Amino acid sequence: MGGLFDYxxxxxxxxxxxxxxxxxxxxWLLCSLPILTIxxxxxxxYYTVMKLVRQRGDSAMSMFFHAFKENFKASIPVTLLLxxxxxxxxxxxSLLSEKMGGSPVFHGLCIVVLVLYAAxxxxxxxxxxxxxxTLRELMHNVxxxxxRHPLTVxxxxxxxxxxxxxxYAHLEWVEKxxxxxxxxxxxxxxxxNALMLVPVFRRYIPEEQxxxxx
Numbered sequence: 001m002g003g004l005f006d007y008x009x010x011x012x013x014x015x016x017x018x019x020x021x022x023x024x025x026x027x028w029l030l031c032s033l034p035i036l037t038i039x040x041x042x043x044x045x046y047y048t049v050m051k052l053v054r055q056r057g058d059s060a061m062s063m064f065f066h067a068f069k070e071n072f073k074a075s076i077p078v079t080l081l082l083x084x085x086x087x088x089x090x091x092x093x094s095l096l097s098e099k100m101g102g103s104p105v106f107h108g109l110c111i112v113v114l115v116l117y118a119a120x121x122x123x124x125x126x127x128x129x130x131x132x133x134t135l136r137e138l139m140h141n142v143x144x145x146x147x148r149h150p151l152t153v154x155x156x157x158x159x160x161x162x163x164x165x166x167x168y169a170h171l172e173w174v175e176k177x178x179x180x181x182x183x184x185x186x187x188x189x190x191x192x193n194a195l196m197l198v199p200v201f202r203r204y205i206p207e208e209q210x211x212x213x214x
Contacts, residue, residue: 020060021187021188024187024190025188026183027045027061028187031044037075039079039124040072043125044066046126046129047063049193050126050201067129071129075125078124122159122160130197
């Protein structure tokens with residue numbers, strides 16, 4: 001029984017990972033409170049979980065704040081771009097719905113556009129956390145991923161849309177378990193996505209750089 005709680009035991013490693021996910025969820029929520037910092041917070045979250053998936057780095061908290069400071073400036077224009085585009089989409093859909101609200105074609109188009117927006121938003125910050133690039137290069141890399149790895153992109157986007165669907169379809173249930181979702185949700189979603197994204201990102205990093213790259 002003593003070996004069950006050894007540092008190298010599977011149970012201890014599982015408990016350690018769960019505690020990391022809780023810590024990261026809380027840090028992400030706190031650092032995202034000013035809306036403009038949500039990009040830096042999300043980049044830091046993905047930087048850290050990708051390190052955890054690869055079994056590298058220091059404590060989750062220290063890695064998070066390191067990445068938060070590193071990506072703060074680069075994340076601001078990305079966050080602003082997403083907010084502006086998202087606001088424009090909401091305004092356009094609201095105006096068009098007054099004229100074409102009953103059209104199934106219009107509703108289908110709205111869903112397609114929103115899913116594409118969600119896909120881009122889901123990839124921007126993991127890519128920003130992994131690669132140092134300009135905004136133009138960042139958008140190019142995201143588009144490349146969407147074209148070359150559509151199944152991974154669909155899975156990652158779906159993970160981000162699950163909370164939206166739960167709130168829309170099961171709001172009462174979500175409200176009852178709000179504390180659990182807040183403590184585990186952000187970190188767990190990012191960690192699951194990292195499990196899918198890390199093997200993809202490795203294809204685009206030379207072997208000699210993989211030891212130092214997050």
